[in-house]
Amino acid sequence: MRTILLNIIILSGLLIGCDFKTTDEYFNDACKKEEQGDYEGAIKDLNIVLKRKPNDIEALINRAIDKKALGRYDDSMQDFNKAMTLDSNNIMALYNRGNLFAETERFKQALEDYNKAIKLKGGENLYFELKDNESFGLRFSDVEMEAIRLQRGLSRAELGDYENAFSDFSFCIENKYGHDLAYLWRGVCYYNLGYLDKACEDWWKSKELGMEEAQDYIIKNCKTNE
Known part of the structure; x- marks a missing residue:
């Protein structure tokens, strides 16, 4: 009787120490925490995923994004770079590493990543959009062309390349993506290219869409009675 009881106690102890959650469950939990802004919690879950699967590209990218959100730029870059060594053509990694470059004011490097991501999607004139297929449990790895071009436009504008930035912002406006921000920055392009009236038109539209800036x-620049 004592032997049976001892075996039950030992077995119970072993079960308590076991982790029955799958890698995908940890990944999904991390995604939920990211949506809630709990980046530290998400990183802990992703650490477990990467301990089990060190070459999980999507986990690396998500952890890099979480670290960037926390201002841990060097750690974030390490994760992005590792993801890129595993797949140098990963559009999600290129886009988000570009965002990290831009956030740390390395706009030329950001442009290199954005341009490569756009090229991988087929180019500016004829491109493709991948869609996640949840029924098969596939993780999302593509980025919308509009998102990439909006960020590229911002980096181009920061570098004073207003003519090319203008085309990116116009593309976003035409496709109704981030058009409040796109109108604002296209106005900046118009202004710097010498078209004040058109700049003011865009700034008014941006304001109407809720862009307080x-x-x-x-x-500062337009005739107004306000």
């Missing part, structure tokens, strides 16, 4: 541009 547009008001400052309007007051």
